[in-house]
Amino acid sequence: MKKHTVGTKPLVSVVTVVFNDEEHIEKTIQSVIRQTYDNIEYIIVDGFSSDATCSIINQYIENIDVFISEKDQGVYDAMNKAIQLAKGEWILFLNSGDIFYDENVIDVVFSNYIDNGESMIYGDTIYYNPKTGERQKVIARRVNNEKESFMPSCHQSIFTRANELKEHPFDLRYKVIADSNFYYELDKRNGKAKYTGTIISIYDSTGLSARNKMRNLKEKYWMYYRHNNPKCLLYLIRIIKNFVFNHDTKE
Secondary structure: OOOOEEEEEEEEEEEEOOOOOOOOHHHHHHHOOOOOOOOOOEEEEOOOOOOOOOHHHOOOOHHOOEEOOOOOOOOHHHHHHHHHHHHEEEEOOOOOOOEOOOOOOOHHOOOOOOOOOOOOOEEEEEEEEOOOOOEEEOOOOOOOOOOOOOOOOOOHEEEEEEEHHOOOOOOOOOOOOOOHHHHHHHHHHHOOOEEEEEEEEEEEEOHHHHOOOOHHHHHHHHHHOOOOOHHHHHHHHHHHHHHHOOOOOOO
C-alpha cells in the first residue's frame, strides 16, 4: 500500500544521498529505520558508488521505499532527484554519515502537529567530528534574527514543505551552498517557520561545505550578489582576507 498522510499524521519523506561511503551509510540507514514515528517514507539516492555502499543499502532494502543508483552532477542534483520522487508533505535530508539525535525525533515533531502554514520546522544540531570525537551543540538561530535567519539550522535539522522544494529545486550553479540559496529564497516567499526547541540531528562536521572553505565563501558572495544584497561585500572582504592571510584556495 502506498504511504500517505493519515489523519493528523503527515507523511514525512527522509532522504539520504550518498556516494562511495561504505564506512558511514549503515549508521545513517539504521538511524532512519529505528524512528518510532510510523508514517515515514525513506528515499536513498546513490551516485553510482563503486565501493560496497550499494551492497550495504541492499541489506536494508525492505525498509527503504525508494532506492536509485545512478550517476549525477553532485549532491544537490541527487537531492533534486529525491525531491521529485518524494510523496511526503515534509522532506528532511539526512545524508550519509548524519544521524537523528534519537529514535523519537520525528515522533516528537509530528505526532501532535497542528498545521499553521509553516514553510519549515527546525531544531538544534549536534556537530560531530568523527576524526577527533569532538561534539558541539549548536542552537538554531531563531527566525527573524538579523544573522542569516533565512536558514536557521543545517538542512539535516530542517523539515521543509515538499511543495516548496518541488517547485523551487536546488540551484545547481552552487556546488556547496545550494541549500543556503534555497532557504534564502524561501524566506522571501514564505518565512513562516516553527522552532521545535529540540535537537533534531547529529551532523558530520567534516562534510561537504566544511571541506570547501574558499568555495563556500565565493558561492556566498555570488548568492548575495545575485540577490542584490549588500552582504555580498562582506563575503568579498572575507575572500580577500582569507587569500591574503591564509592562502587557502581549496575548492
